[in-house]
Amino acid sequence: MEALVLEKQHELTIRDFPVVEPLGAHDVRLALRTVGVCGSDVHYYENGRIGQFVVREPMILGHEASGVITEIGVEVQHLKVGDRVCMEPGIPDPNSKATQLGLYNLDPAVRFWATPPVHGVLRPSVVHPAAFTFKLPDNISYAEGAMVEPLAVGMHAANKAQIKPGDLAVVIGAGPIGILNALAALAGGCSQVVIADLQQPKLDLAASLGPIVPVNVAKENYVDVVMGMTDGWGVDIVFEASGNERAAAGVFDALAPAGRVVFVGIPGQPIAYDVSAGQVKEARVEHVFRYAHVYPRALALMGSGKLDVKPLITDTFGFADSIKAFDYALHMPPTSVKVQITVAND
């Protein structure tokens, strides 16, 4: 099958790449439709590795995906051929302790698409467990379906934040994850979100999507903005979605007493963490790792119209232009948020 293959660092090819995948009783076979380009895909292209995960053999890229079911395993009941779907890219060991506790994302044995040595899905078809395959609402396109994966990160963060109706939140970082996090927080019960970043075009886009207050941290301090909005009390929730060590060190600054912090971004180094600043506010700090159990929730919010990801899909390429798409993503203008590749049309 014709696939986008990362041969090694810096070298992408589109070529026939055989993948033999038997269909298990609880699996489905899919024809891919849309695959988004994630920062991690681009990172493997540019660096050949992410931390301990090193590309040693040619690997198909892509893990933000939607498609249509072409075949179902004998035990599959809730899906059928022709269903339009999106997929969770991580497959845990069903017998692990973490999985049995409902914490499947924390299973160290998870096999995750486009994470060496597991292939991704920039290819015509793939076999996937039915349990991690989710039907798209009729009013949701394949392109939107392929946005569920990055949205799921924001949804999981919103879920962990235990939002109470009407909470005020800050999102630090207005990259794709930060903006999706802001949308998830709003759809999930926040009254308003303050979003902080350095890139004005990203902030402008975010501000156009709902009650989102943009703060360009090159010009003003978001903590001052928050304190002005709240009579000095602070916000209920801080989502750290920048991964920036300095920003992450300040998560308590804008927080209200008994507020919650969610670490979404992944700083490359340990941060300078002020325990006593967290103590005087009795902050609760949550850490998220990918997501679990949130795809149906994301799809429900998208299907009901409460959460619209379309404005974030700024650039679309055909499959034949996949390498061009990656090169574009490598040097993306600040007005771009999400690059997608249309693998096939219906």
Next chain:
Amino acid sequence: MEALVLEKQHELTIRDFPVVEPLGAHDVRLALRTVGVCGSDVHYYENGRIGQFVVREPMILGHEASGVITEIGVEVQHLKVGDRVCMEPGIPDPNSKATQLGLYNLDPAVRFWATPPVHGVLRPSVVHPAAFTFKLPDNISYAEGAMVEPLAVGMHAANKAQIKPGDLAVVIGAGPIGILNALAALAGGCSQVVIADLQQPKLDLAASLGPIVPVNVAKENYVDVVMGMTDGWGVDIVFEASGNERAAAGVFDALAPAGRVVFVGIPGQPIAYDVSAGQVKEARVEHVFRYAHVYPRALALMGSGKLDVKPLITDTFGFADSIKAFDYALHMPPTSVKVQITVAND
């Protein structure tokens, strides 16, 4: 001062009624602007009592109120003269155990407006604790401000339901509280709400306000609708807002495993409660009593545009027509939801 006085059962007058209220250090004095007519006000008018609360002396009615501050106590800091505000009508004993635990609504010593022997606020002015007086956002009118009280009931229910982003909910009952509960549930994170009632005009109104699926239970069973929408899994949350004994007895029917039930309506009699039906789903059942700590949350959602109560204000009367307003509320057409009285204009 000129007030709307319930002299006794069936007898309302508008007359001068002296109320002497000294201004404490932590109090504010308000000029009333809008006061909504609540079912309980009408019930006192019609029956002269609600349960153990009996109207034995002439009593001013009204507790859903907004106004403007005309004087502040010496210790008041977060409010000033001229602030447009709405007020929580229940004043707890600050020294009670419940209040200290943050459960002020459960303090048996609460003094609640228009609950004998405490006067309501269909009158020119009132003194109130600053701590229970909340500034209106600039884009929120006095009429909307007077809706915060009934909305607070729905907000508190939504809060207790511990909504997770994307939850699906049922609201049983499409009276004012049921519809406000549905709006609070949506603003608070639900993806969609199924609302069940017998009155088609109320259902039509509800359906126009967001992703709300109306079910006329005279024609179809909401449980069937829910099970069809969820592949037989059920909804995450059931809000019982009808107070009807039979409806309340069925709260587990549409519920998903590990779902939550919130009893908002108050059945007049014990209901036939099927413990084992709750057990096979391990339902969590919450009971709400008025509200606590939710006014700022309601105002935040209204101010940011996520929750709009204006369509529910169907009928407005001037203060001189207060008695007419009550007689209208007594025999309200099904197209009416909320009757308000404009006590004064700015």
Next chain:
Amino acid sequence: MEALVLEKQHELTIRDFPVVEPLGAHDVRLALRTVGVCGSDVHYYENGRIGQFVVREPMILGHEASGVITEIGVEVQHLKVGDRVCMEPGIPDPNSKATQLGLYNLDPAVRFWATPPVHGVLRPSVVHPAAFTFKLPDNISYAEGAMVEPLAVGMHAANKAQIKPGDLAVVIGAGPIGILNALAALAGGCSQVVIADLQQPKLDLAASLGPIVPVNVAKENYVDVVMGMTDGWGVDIVFEASGNERAAAGVFDALAPAGRVVFVGIPGQPIAYDVSAGQVKEARVEHVFRYAHVYPRALALMGSGKLDVKPLITDTFGFADSIKAFDYALHMPPTSVKVQITVAND
């Protein structure tokens, strides 16, 4: 293999009963050691059915079991031959939605030992999933190991109650489950438990096991006792473990504001449930169905000495006397709590 077979209602035999059980990759094969007699076993013997579960074919009884591992599947890692273990008797479908959410006890497809048509374990050996097989601490005997199943019900109830350190609880009912619930509540953080029943010997036994206050409801009202102990505030938690409809109808009577109720017992009929009584206290009501994820917790508390079930094992029979054991259990004196059958010794 020689098994205790319920041939039909009223007829038990000990006879050779072939059960062919292949060993799956994730299974273990066990030699049974001790099996407790549960009320449900006795109920099948006496009535031939429990609700919709009817004994239509001869069925082996027994589901409270411990044993020793004699063979392990090729994928089993955390257990080995010779391990002394106890087992969860319910085996869910690993692919069900409930199981994936971590709610395996709510999976309608659960196969539960000694629930028609699934055989129990009053027999020499059985094959069981390793994931539902738990190693006994060295200081825990097989007899204690067979108590983990009924204890798990109380542990699950204690878990659902979200006990805060120092909470005061009431347990209604001093049968085996009620007493085990009281022990689990104490080990799980309660400072003291008030236990209410009619049988004085059960109350005397309970009172000897820790800070448990016995109340014989034939002589005094437990609500009065509670209110006297708490200056009229009430208890933090009420565990309803009697299954009695009248007792269950009164669960709010002794409860404190913001208290929690757990329905453990299963009333045969709907109860008269006073919603408004729950509302004035904003009670949270939890319903439990068997248990999930608590075996390791029960074993940890038993192993560390914080929870001792030995005093509850009042009667022990050899396997040859199994029928005698059931006839004894059918007409058990009030001084007896738990009857066990020693299937084999090491």
Next chain:
Amino acid sequence: MEALVLEKQHELTIRDFPVVEPLGAHDVRLALRTVGVCGSDVHYYENGRIGQFVVREPMILGHEASGVITEIGVEVQHLKVGDRVCMEPGIPDPNSKATQLGLYNLDPAVRFWATPPVHGVLRPSVVHPAAFTFKLPDNISYAEGAMVEPLAVGMHAANKAQIKPGDLAVVIGAGPIGILNALAALAGGCSQVVIADLQQPKLDLAASLGPIVPVNVAKENYVDVVMGMTDGWGVDIVFEASGNERAAAGVFDALAPAGRVVFVGIPGQPIAYDVSAGQVKEARVEHVFRYAHVYPRALALMGSGKLDVKPLITDTFGFADSIKAFDYALHMPPTSVKVQITVAND
């Protein structure tokens, strides 16, 4: 009145020190009985300050106190003259937002005994709000009553940890707070606690108090011990009670997936915090500041015999020897845990 006065850094005197305290309607007047010496008292003696709190005027020391009521305010109902009591040393502003939310310990306006410029209670009598004064169970001595204050820190930490029955915990640090934290965790539902420290006598004492596993970190790594005990899974809860920056940086090392961390100790500097280590386990991190609402819980556990603080009271001095007590506390041998001063006997 004769008081122990910190005149300035390094200078303690016992002298007559007039304190005029009117009795408010909701206050009680107490005769002090026992006052414990806290590390903070000693710190003021040695350094004349703690952070921003500087001793500028002579100040009476002591805040871990018990006593007997000698007079009650006109509105006090739940206490009477002659009641044996202990007291919370922090008095919040009843009108603050934090207090109204039930978060009184987070009110920045809290007035805390023996924190400049507020006097402590090493003196014959004091006036205190009845709401922060708690009756001792009959079987609890004044000496034990004066232990409730440091125990409350551990109780609050145990409360925040949301212990599930049978959880396994680590406590880092075996000072008075660490040991009390371990006792609170056990009484609050943990099956076992691993405690890590460098001082062998403290570890030996801790190990004698219940199912507490001592680990001398000079000799072995507590993470190895934990992983050996849990098949590599880790503990449910880590309480950081050392305040040591390096220890605090390692809070995720021994933690299980979905585990909780509670920061009890207060590191003097920001710590090197590995966000990604918290993320792969989706750790929840709680920060505690003093305590709130836990005195009644601590007393309930002590009164029922589930928690015994007596072994920690290692050294007792008469009031006349107060200065000697402080000099002893300044150079305390590792076998000592808590120094108390008997202000008066009954």
